[in-house]
Amino acid sequence: MAEHIRVHLNGEDRDIPTGLTVRGLLESLELEPRLVVVERNREILSRVRYDDVVVGEGDTLELVHFVGGG
Amino acid sequence: MAKTRKRGGSAEAGRERAAELARRDAAAQRGPESGEVAKGGEAPPMGPTVPGGGVVREDAPVELRLHGKGVVQHPTTRVRRVSERPAPWADPALEMPPPSLRELEEEPLVIAGQAFRSRLIVGSGKYPDPTVMVAALRASGTEMVTVAVRRVDLARREGILNVLDPNEFFLLANTAGCFAAEEAIRYARLARAAGFNEWLKLEVIGDQETLLPDTQATLEAAHALTGEGFKVMAYTNDDLVTAMRLEDAGCVAVMPLASPIGSGLGVVNPYFIREIKRRLSVPVIVDAGVGTASDACITMENGVDGILMNTALAEADDPVAMARAMRYAVRAGRLAYRAGRMPAREIAVPSSPTRGMLN
Numbered sequence: 001m002a003e004h005i006r007v008h009l010n011g012e013d014r015d016i017p018t019g020l021t022v023r024g025l026l027e028s029l030e031l032e033p034r035l036v037v038v039e040r041n042r043e044i045l046s047r048v049r050y051d052d053v054v055v056g057e058g059d060t061l062e063l064v065h066f067v068g069g070g
Numbered sequence: 071m072a073k074t075r076k077r078g079g080s081a082e083a084g085r086e087r088a089a090e091l092a093r094r095d096a097a098a099q100r101g102p103e104s105g106e107v108a109k110g111g112e113a114p115p116m117g118p119t120v121p122g123g124g125v126v127r128e129d130a131p132v133e134l135r136l137h138g139k140g141v142v143q144h145p146t147t148r149v150r151r152v153s154e155r156p157a158p159w160a161d162p163a164l165e166m167p168p169p170s171l172r173e174l175e176e177e178p179l180v181i182a183g184q185a186f187r188s189r190l191i192v193g194s195g196k197y198p199d200p201t202v203m204v205a206a207l208r209a210s211g212t213e214m215v216t217v218a219v220r221r222v223d224l225a226r227r228e229g230i231l232n233v234l235d236p237n238e239f240f241l242l243a244n245t246a247g248c249f250a251a252e253e254a255i256r257y258a259r260l261a262r263a264a265g266f267n268e269w270l271k272l273e274v275i276g277d278q279e280t281l282l283p284d285t286q287a288t289l290e291a292a293h294a295l296t297g298e299g300f301k302v303m304a305y306t307n308d309d310l311v312t313a314m315r316l317e318d319a320g321c322v323a324v325m326p327l328a329s330p331i332g333s334g335l336g337v338v339n340p341y342f343i344r345e346i347k348r349r350l351s352v353p354v355i356v357d358a359g360v361g362t363a364s365d366a367c368i369t370m371e372n373g374v375d376g377i378l379m380n381t382a383l384a385e386a387d388d389p390v391a392m393a394r395a396m397r398y399a400v401r402a403g404r405l406a407y408r409a410g411r412m413p414a415r416e417i418a419v420p421s422s423p424t425r426g427m428l429n
Contacts, residue, residue: 010221029224035231036222037263044263062221064260065229068203069218069246070193070331070358070380 005057016055023050026063037064174408175401179376181353182269182301182322186213189370190400191242191355193380197389200233206383207239210393215239216271216378218246219257219264236266242303244271251290258295270295271325271357271378273305281331285312289319296320305357308342310349317352324350325357325378328369332381334361337369347373363392363399370403371411 004015016025022045026033038045039062045053055061135141167175178185192212197203207215217230234241243261248254254274262268274291276284283306295302296319303323304316313324326346329335336359337343347354356369357378369377377400386392 010224029227031222031227034265035229037219037260039260044259046263047265063224064219065222066217066231066241066243066261066264067220068194068197068230069220069244070195070216070378 005055007055007058008060010061010063020055021051022053022055025055025061026050029063031063035065038062039064171405175405179353181303186240186376187211188213188397188400189376189404190366190396191216191357191376191378192383192393193378194230194234195380196384198384202389203384204233206389206393207234208393209390209397210383211397213240214242216242216244216380218244219261240269241266242269242271245273245291246271247275248273249275249284249287251287251294254287254291255294258291258300259298262300267301268299269301269322270303271305272302272321283307283327285309288312289315292316292319292321303355308339308346310342310345313346313350313354317350321352323353323355323375325355327358328356328365329359331358332385333359334365334382334385335359336361336365337372340368340372343369343374344372347375363395366396366399367403367406370400371407373407 003018005018006013006015008014009016016028020028022038022040023033026036026038033047033050038050040053040055041060166172176187178187179189180186188211190210190212191214192207192210193216194203194207195216195218197206215234217234222229243258243264243266245254245257245261248257251274254272258270258272261270272288272291272295274284274287275281276287285306288304288306289312292302292304302319302321303325304319304321305325305327306312306316308326313326316324324346326343328337328343337356338359343354343356353375355376355378356374360366360369360377360379360382362382365382366377366379379396382396383389383393
């Protein structure tokens with residue numbers, strides 16, 4: 001198995017370690033899971049699944065959060 | 071030193087009065103310079119409540135500087151005790167309405183069964199820095215703050231929740247930046263997945279330049295989202311028919327604009343704002359275009375239930391001061407509306423009696 005996989009993360013191609021769970025990915029990016037919403041291949045991931053779901057090759061991920069706005 | 075009053079009353083009463091005044095003086099000197107703050111229904115403080123002010127004793131002679139005479143002692147002049155009238159700017163807790171107005175002034179804004187004590191909703195965007203933003207939000211007295219949904223910047227990582235405490239303010243996520251119904255629906259679902267509440271400020275823009283809403287797309291998204299259980303507060307224009315359709319679609323509030331987002335032009339179409347309020351059953355909250363305090367006051371005088379603003383605070387030279395002004399303005403406008411204004415006339419009617427004039 002390759003050590004890295006290519007994913008599309010927040011609009012950019014990125015290589016990440018194989019076998020990372022969503023939580024693992026967030027932690028590797030130094031993001032707080034409870035402050036981030038994850039959309040994987042256009043499907044919103046419930047936070048309880050962050051430990052179960054493994055990021056796959058070619059996944060399109062959107063990590064979003066609340067910012068200031070009117 | 072306390073002196074007994076020369077004008078009358080027993081010597082004993084005079085001594086008691088002097089002793090009481092001396093006690094108050096001592097308390098005033100112990101207290102902080104800006105005065106002690108009264109909370110709730112407590113009696114006003116006896117110490118100084120104006121910075122640099124003090125207690126002027128009734129029986130003490132007063133020095134007056136009279137034109138042409140210099141400084142004179144004036145023993146019989148009654149000078150009002152500064153401590154009896156707290157400085158109005160000192161603290162909002164001191165701005166207690168009289169009992170007759172309390173219910174009126176404290177009538178909450180109720181949206182979808184939830185009560186909010188402030189009729190002012192504020193946005194969290196565009197402030198010069200986070201500290202100023204939080205100070206402004208607190209100064210405004212708001213209970214509901216809007217936030218936007220965006221990609222995490224993987225380099226910076228910080229979001230609004232690093233600054234804003236969701237326990238302190240009710241977060242209202244918006245779909246700002248969306249130009250299509252499908253897009254707004256996607257953003258709404260992402261916002262809900264953050265896990266705070268199911269409320270949404272629905273915003274679907276139709277024109278880049280004016281940022282006016284795409285009412286057709288807004289209606290489409292409103293139907294879809296209310297069907298998914300969202301509590302939708304829909305940003306719209308001043309068209310009565312669209313407002314009615316949004317209410318029919320199940321929106322919990324309808325939010326007609328005063329003028330374009332960020333324009334600061336105030337209410338450009340008060341007649342239609344009033345019509346919308348007159349015809350709808352759900353709360354009507356004017357959103358967008360408010361520039362300064364008078365705009366907010368005038369908006370509320372039209373009878374709407376609440377007002378939403380962001381740029382008016384964020385782009386003021388002093389956002390905290392403007393937030394405070396808006397707090398007063400919204401309360402003043404609402405109270406003036408409930409007071410029932412006098413009719414506007416094309417003729418003059420004297421305010422002083424016409425009888426009793428001298429020959």
